[in-house]
Amino acid sequence: MRITPSRSVSLALIVACALPLAACGGNRSKGDVPYVARDVSTLYASAKKFLDSGRYPEAATLFDEVERQHPYSIWARRAQLMSAFSYYLDANYTKSIESAQRFLAVHPGNRDAAYAYYLIALCYYEQISDVTRDQKITQQALDALGELSRRYPASKYAADARLKIDLVRDHLAGKEMEIGRFYETRGEWLGATLRFRRVVDEYQTTTHTPEALMRLTETYLALGVPVEAKKAAAVLGANYPGTKWYDHAYKLIERNGDVREKREKRVKPPKEKKSA
Numbered sequence: 718m719r720i721t722p723s724r725s726v727s728l729a730l731i732v733a734c735a736l737p738l739a740a741c742g743g744n745r746s747k748g749d750v751p752y753v754a755r756d757v758s759t760l761y762a763s764a765k766k767f768l769d770s771g772r773y774p775e776a777a778t779l780f781d782e783v784e785r786q787h788p789y790s791i792w793a794r795r796a797q798l799m800s801a802f803s804y805y806l807d808a809n810y811t812k813s814i815e816s817a818q819r820f821l822a823v824h825p826g827n828r829d830a831a832y833a834y835y836l837i838a839l840c841y842y843e844q845i846s847d848v849t850r851d852q853k854i855t856q857q858a859l860d861a862l863g864e865l866s867r868r869y870p871a872s873k874y875a876a877d878a879r880l881k882i883d884l885v886r887d888h889l890a891g892k893e894m895e896i897g898r899f900y901e902t903r904g905e906w907l908g909a910t911l912r913f914r915r916v917v918d919e920y921q922t923t924t925h926t927p928e929a930l931m932r933l934t935e936t937y938l939a940l941g942v943p944v945e946a947k948k949a950a951a952v953l954g955a956n957y958p959g960t961k962w963y964d965h966a967y968k969l970i971e972r973n974g975d976v977r978e979k980r981e982k983r984v985k986p987p988k989e990k991k992s993a
Contacts, residue, residue, distance in 0.1 A: 733773035757787040761796060768799070772805035794820070798829055801836050805854075810840035831869040835878070838862045842881055848892045855892070859885045883922075890929075897932060910936040917952075927953060931962035934969050943973055 740975030780803060783796035801816035817833040817840075824830065841858035862885065863876045868873055897912030913936065916929035930953035937946035950966040956961055 757783060757790050757792045760786065761764055761792050764796070764799065764803075767801055768806075774802045774809075777803035777807065777809075777812070777816075777985050792951070794824055794827065794829075797823075798833060798836075801833065805836055805840060808843070813837075814840050826860040831865065831874055832863070834865040834868065835874040838865055838878060838881070843886070845888060848888065848895045852889060852892045852940050855885060855888055859889065886920055887923040887925065890916050890923040890925040893920070894929060894932075897929075899935065901932065906936045906937075906939045910940065927957040927962040930957075931966045934966040938969060938973050943970075946970065946973070 728879050749876065758781045760779055764776050764783065766777060766792050769778035779801050780796040780800035783790075784793045784800070787793050792961045797816055797820040801813045802811035804810070804816060813839050817836045820833045821830060831899075838858060838861035841854055841861050845852045845858060846852075846854065858883065862882045864883065865872075866875050893912045893916045897909045897916075900906075900909035909982065910933065913929045913932045916923070916925050920926070933949040934946045934953070937943070937949060947970055950963075953960075953966050955961045963985065970980075
């Protein structure tokens with residue numbers, strides 16, 4: 718749940734640290750945090766207090782202050798990740814990704830790098846929309862999850878990443894099916910075939926594969942290539958024999974055979990008369 722702060726960030730800093738604000742220059746833009754020198758432990762403790770109380774924007778701001786005021790301390794490295802985590806809890810995914818990426822840029826070999834990659838992947842994953850909308854974020858989630866799995870296959874985050882990869886791939890396959898069905902309803906058989914073919918070729922382990930094979934049977938028949946339709950139906954029968962999709966594909970092939978047989982009978986040339 719997103720928590721809306723009841724006070725502005727500046728006021729929160731005053732309450733948390735109980736320190737007078739230094740005079741600021743007139744050129745400071747609205748919303749900037751005034752620079753007030755504080756020791757690192759006070760800053761970090763105040764940020765952690767905001768985080769524990771669910772005041773995520775204020776927590777993120779103070780964690781950023783730790784990095785700004787004490788960039789070379791051991792606290793700064795930890796504060797970068799805590800800032801990213803605070804922004805994530807506040808559903809400010811853009812800021813969270815920026816903080817995590819900044820951490821990786823400065824500390825690529827740090828032992829917490831796997832967690833930074835995990836946070837980035839989660840931020841993309843949480844923004845995945847339904848299949849009727851653009852899936853750019855979904856692809857970014859898949860890329861980020863894959864990066865985590867490749868770099869840190871033995872980390873405690875890798876198992877969850879692999880599970881999410883399967884879910885994301887299923888979602889992307891669902892998008893291809895949604896587009897393919899749309900083309901099919903408009904009679905754009907080639908466009909539909911290409912979408913269903915992609916599901917079978919690139920997302921064959923997803924839950925959409927049986928339907929994709931059945932739809933390929935439909936579109937190949939509509940395109941006038943029954944041989945390819947029979948191949949799709951055969952693959953469907955070999956891998957998903959008890960599904961409604963195979964039952965439908967089998968009936969399509971059977972019906973097409975009957976139609977072709979009747980057509981051949983209608984156009985069959987007359988027998989030549991034997992000469993006396």
